[in-house]
Amino acid sequence: MSYLEYVIGAYAVFAAYLAWDFLVPRLRLARTRRNIVQRARREATRNTGVVE
């Protein structure tokens, strides 16, 4: 294949974009869920006065 390194470079950029676009919001969603769960635990602890 002619210009192979350019073709590989362009497709690698595209693959990196797809990976970034898929992972970043997924991680954000997971972090938000974790924060909600942690906040709920803190509130439950405060209300019951029991420290785990």
Added chain:
Amino acid sequence: MNPVLLWFHQLGSPPTFDRFAARWTPWGFGLGLLGMAIGIYGALFMVPADYQQGDSFRILYIHVPAAWMSLFVYGLMAVYAAIALIWHIKLCEILAMACAPIGALFTAVTLATGSIWGKPMWGTWWDWDPRLTSELVLLFLYLGVIGLNAAIEDRRAAARAAGFLAIVGVVLLPVIRYSVEWWNSLHQGATIKLFGESTMDASMAWPLWVMVFATKFWFIGSLLQRARADNLERESGKDWARAAAGVPR
């Protein structure tokens, strides 16, 4: 009420949207990935090399769909922003702001892959050509929308300000589209047309169309996933958000 209208109204409710996005996000990504696998296989292994450009023309199978997406996503972002500004629909603010990073990434891919193609074909990585320059300005506009949205603490005021910038920036879209016709440009004119005869042979064009549809499906998956994350973050104090996060009642 008309059932379709009723469905749209219900979809505007954050918990309903969360369920909708959770259901359809995997479909968007899945169909997008499947289409891209077929399109890229066709582009790399089934389509013959170009008689002038050799194999470097295979880059256009990602460059052109990314370029079209950069314009399409911006237009959609502006439509969502306009709806959000006029009717104060929170979900449209979320969707508009979710469009911005996706569009910015597609624009960056367009510029990067165009530059990689340009080096062997034009002999340079970059030229201040009208098409290239206007596409770069589009990237800056996307970054401006993202930056403005992040700079204001009140989420709704931030989305309104950034949405206004998105609407103003729409004037750039026809400039990008017609830049190769209005000015002397190193960039070639349109060879693939939605309406009218393309100058690209059908045997070479089919993977491109597959990629065009695949990127649309990918965008749906990405938009829903980003909007879902933002929606859950904004509503994190509500009962439904706690239930969605797995907190026992």
